[in-house]
Amino acid sequence: xxxxxxxxxxxxxxxxxxxxxxxxxxxxxxxxxxxxxxxxxxxxxxxxxxxxxxxxxxxxxxxxxxxxxxxxxxxxxxxxxxxxxxxxxxxxxxxxxxxxxxxxxxxxxxxxxxxxxxxxxxxxxxxxxxxxxxxxxxxxxxxxxxxxxxxxxxxxxxxxxxxxxxxxxxxxxxxxxxxxxxxxxxxxxxxxxxxxxxxxxxxxxxxxxxxxxxxxxxxxxxxxxxxxxxxxxxxxxxxxxxxxxxxxxxxxxxxxxxxxxxxxxxxxxxxxxxxxxxxxxxxxxxxxxxxxxxxxxxxx
Numbered sequence: 001x002x003x004x005x006x007x008x009x010x011x012x013x014x015x016x017x018x019x020x021x022x023x024x025x026x027x028x029x030x031x032x033x034x035x036x037x038x039x040x041x042x043x044x045x046x047x048x049x050x051x052x053x054x055x056x057x058x059x060x061x062x063x064x065x066x067x068x069x070x071x072x073x074x075x076x077x078x079x080x081x082x083x084x085x086x087x088x089x090x091x092x093x094x095x096x097x098x099x100x101x102x103x104x105x106x107x108x109x110x111x112x113x114x115x116x117x118x119x120x121x122x123x124x125x126x127x128x129x130x131x132x133x134x135x136x137x138x139x140x141x142x143x144x145x146x147x148x149x150x151x152x153x154x155x156x157x158x159x160x161x162x163x164x165x166x167x168x169x170x171x172x173x174x175x176x177x178x179x180x181x182x183x184x185x186x187x188x189x190x191x192x193x194x195x196x197x198x199x200x201x202x203x204x205x206x207x208x209x210x211x212x213x214x215x216x217x218x219x220x221x222x223x224x225x226x227x228x229x230x231x232x233x234x235x236x237x238x239x240x241x242x243x244x245x246x247x248x249x250x251x252x253x254x255x256x257x258x259x260x261x262x263x264x265x266x267x268x269x270x271x272x273x274x275x276x277x278x279x280x281x282x283x284x285x286x287x288x289x290x291x292x293x294x295x296x297x298x299x300x
Contacts, residue, residue: 030292037288043281047274051098058092062248070264084253084267085260093248094274100249101231101278104165108230109223111169116176117219121207123177124184135181138174146171150233154242161244164237168230179222183215190214217293224286228279235275250275 031037050057060066065087066079073082073090081091123134141149153167187193188211196206235251237243243252250271257267 027292031288034288034291036284037292040281040284040286040288043277044285047098047102047278047281050095051102054092054095054099058089058095060092062092062096063088070260072264073266073270081270082266084257085264090253090267090270093253094250094270097248097250097253097271098274100161100244100247101234101251101275104161104168104234104249105227105230105278107165108168108172108234109226111166112172112176112226112230113219113223115169115173117180117212119173120177120180120182121184121212121215124181125188125203125207125211127185127188131181134177138177141171142174147233147236150237151240151242154237159237159242159244161247164234164242164244168233171233172226172229176219176222176226179218180215183218184211187211187214221286221290221293224282224289228282228286231275231278231282 066089067076067083067087069083069085069087071079071083073080075082079089079091081089081094083089084093119134119138123131123138149171150164150167153170154163157163157167184207193206193210196210201210231250234243234249235254238249238251239255239258241255243249243255253271254268254275257264257271260267
């Protein structure tokens with residue numbers, strides 16, 4: 001006599017759901033053993049702490065004229081990193097600029113992730129005409145140079161931090177969309193997805209709870225690159241005079257100091273060095289996350 005039992009997916013069919021803690025521990029162990037990744041993480045944490053403590057370290061407005069113009073670093077103990085041509089404290093500008101630059105990078109990356117994950121997940125999961133229409137939209141955005149698109153949006157709108165963040169996010173999401181689409185196309189016929197469909201789960205639940213966690217590792221790695229790119233784009237906008245005039249960023253400091261590059265090179269070298277360190281830290285951390293989250297690289 002043969003008994004008909006309800007379908008139950010095998011234990012190994014769901015790679016994320018059964019052992020998420022052990023997978024996270026293995027990834028963290030691999031990350032902690034990577035000296036480059038830990039160096040990048042330490043640099044990023046130090047900049048984040050500086051940004052958070054900026055209102056307490058330098059409580060005044062960083063745009064206030066508080067010193068004699070063009071003090072060189074070390075010339076006055078009260079202003080260890082000197083002052084610019086208008087007598088503004090360079091150290092205060094770097095600290096408050098870290099808040100703006102890191103905030104723009106993080107929020108712009110979040111906007112890109114939100115749009116890219118939604119578009120890529122829908123295209124990869126449903127396929128057919130949905131995939132075709134969304135990919136045509138993605139290609140349309142990719143045909144326009146991203147920096148040019150950002151400049152146009154900022155020029156049309158008011159040059160403010162919300163507009164800049166939105167513009168960078170709108171120009172950066174196609175990369176995430178293509179990555180998520182590729183991951184979802186490979187996962188939609190997996191056994192755990194078929195099991196979820198057979199149990200009557202809705203599309204949204206399958207996408208968010210079943211497929212998205214399995215597609216996250218490459219997205220997490222790409223996010224570090226998005227943050228670094230957003231910081232560079234905001235710096236370039238500020239350098240061109242399209243930044244928020246009411247906020248101090250590393251890019252705006254470079255733009256204001258470029259006219260004195262020969263006589264006061266520190267005005268561009270210090271914020272430029274901060275940008276280099278931030279981008280380097282994010283790239284080192286991204287490479288480490290790639291090694292830690294990729295099982296084939298982690299097993300080496």
